[in-house]
Amino acid sequence: MLRVAVPNKGTLAGPASEMLAEAGYRQRHEQRDLTVLDPVNDVEFFFLRPKDIAIYVGSGELDLGITGRDLALDSGAPVDERLALGFGGSNFRYAAPSGAGEWSVADLAGKRIATSYPRLVTDDLARYGVTAEVIRLDGAVEISIQLGVADAIADVVGSGRTLRQHGLAAFGDPICSSEAVVIERRGADEQEAKDRLVARLQGVVFAQQYVMLDYNCPRQLLDAAAKLTPGLGSPTMSPLADENWVAVRAMVSRKEAPAIMDRLAAFGAKAILSSDIRSCRL
Numbered sequence: 001m002l003r004v005a006v007p008n009k010g011t012l013a014g015p016a017s018e019m020l021a022e023a024g025y026r027q028r029h030e031q032r033d034l035t036v037l038d039p040v041n042d043v044e045f046f047f048l049r050p051k052d053i054a055i056y057v058g059s060g061e062l063d064l065g066i067t068g069r070d071l072a073l074d075s076g077a078p079v080d081e082r083l084a085l086g087f088g089g090s091n092f093r094y095a096a097p098s099g100a101g102e103w104s105v106a107d108l109a110g111k112r113i114a115t116s117y118p119r120l121v122t123d124d125l126a127r128y129g130v131t132a133e134v135i136r137l138d139g140a141v142e143i144s145i146q147l148g149v150a151d152a153i154a155d156v157v158g159s160g161r162t163l164r165q166h167g168l169a170a171f172g173d174p175i176c177s178s179e180a181v182v183i184e185r186r187g188a189d190e191q192e193a194k195d196r197l198v199a200r201l202q203g204v205v206f207a208q209q210y211v212m213l214d215y216n217c218p219r220q221l222l223d224a225a226a227k228l229t230p231g232l233g234s235p236t237m238s239p240l241a242d243e244n245w246v247a248v249r250a251m252v253s254r255k256e257a258p259a260i261m262d263r264l265a266a267f268g269a270k271a272i273l274s275s276d277i278r279s280c281r282l
């Protein structure tokens with residue numbers, strides 16, 4: 001039976017479970033459940049703290065895990081990424097009081113840096129050849145400067161709202177760009193069950209990045225239509241009862257869909273429909 005770790009709390013927990021459910025796996029109904037057995041797919045899910053997941057997967061106790069790239073790197077566990085999941089996006093950055101002028105990483109020398117990700121920070125400082133004191137805190141790191149335990153911080157930045165609220169400004173290049181990822185133990189044996197779960201999740205990730213466009217196109221404009229919506233392989237074209245018109249169907253990138261629909265409408269396509277794709281195998 002495949003053993004898979006899923007975040008039990010925090011930013012990643014909801015979207016990770018929703019994605020697994022969309023991929024056809026049984027998920028927990030009770031927030032407090034720590035395991036769920038999915039006998040149909042022969043998988044057992046373990047709901048663990050996102051910070052601990054890379055430890056379990058790296059030790060080989062669990063076959064796959066969903067966690068944040070930043071958390072996996074910070075754990076130091078021997079794991080590799082199998083798939084990026086497209087949610088839980090953030091940047092891990094240094095920040096300092098915004099009144100104190102623009103800082104650079106070199107200015108951190110001899111300073112106290114508070115963080116919940118000490119290994120990421122220690123490794124990054126070493127890359128710059130900067131020696132500083134890293135102070136490990138569990139959370140609410142943005143408050144540590146005003147409370148006097150640190151001079152600067154390194155923390156997860158999503159919208160940037162928390163930094164602004166505490167009069168802080170990020171500086172330097174992001175230490176890490178993160179999103180939710182599927183991890184496995186480095187050097188682990190290939191396993192069909194693992195590949196199947198990854199392929200199903202890949203299908204959901206892919207489906208979320210695309211929409212299906214359907215429209216009716218005057219026959220003489222088909223070449224232009226095919227250029228605008230080439231699809232992944234080639235667009236599907238079906239004759240309509242009116243032989244001057246053809247129905248076209250093609251997947252297009254979700255981000256580009258509105259602009260493509262504008263252009264299709266402008267050149268004379270009719271009944272242009274965009275619909276969600278739940279999952280796919282390409």
Ligand SMILES: Nc1ncnc2c1ncn2[C@@H]1O[C@H](COP(=O)(O)OP(=O)(O)OP(=O)(O)O)[C@@H](O)[C@H]1O
Nearest residue numbers: 009010011050068069070071088089090156158178
């Ligand atoms: N705005 C955000 N704040 C915190 N973590 C975020 C955010 N956006 C994405 N993430 C990602 O979520 C993961 C952190 O999840 P974790 O559950 O440890 O913390 P949390 O979501 O802050 O929950 P908690 O309430 O337990 O602190 C990291 O991979 C981080 O990059």
Ligand SMILES: O=P(O)(O)OC[C@H]1O[C@H](OP(=O)(O)OP(=O)(O)O)[C@H](O)[C@@H]1O
Nearest residue numbers: 139140141156157158159160161162163
């Ligand atoms: O850039 P933003 O969109 O404001 O998000 C970033 C903040 O959100 C998280 O904190 P969380 O609420 O999880 O509290 P924590 O620091 O106790 O983990 C993270 O640690 C940052 O503090």
Ligand SMILES: [Mg+2]
Nearest residue numbers: 010011139140
């Ligand atoms: Mg947090």
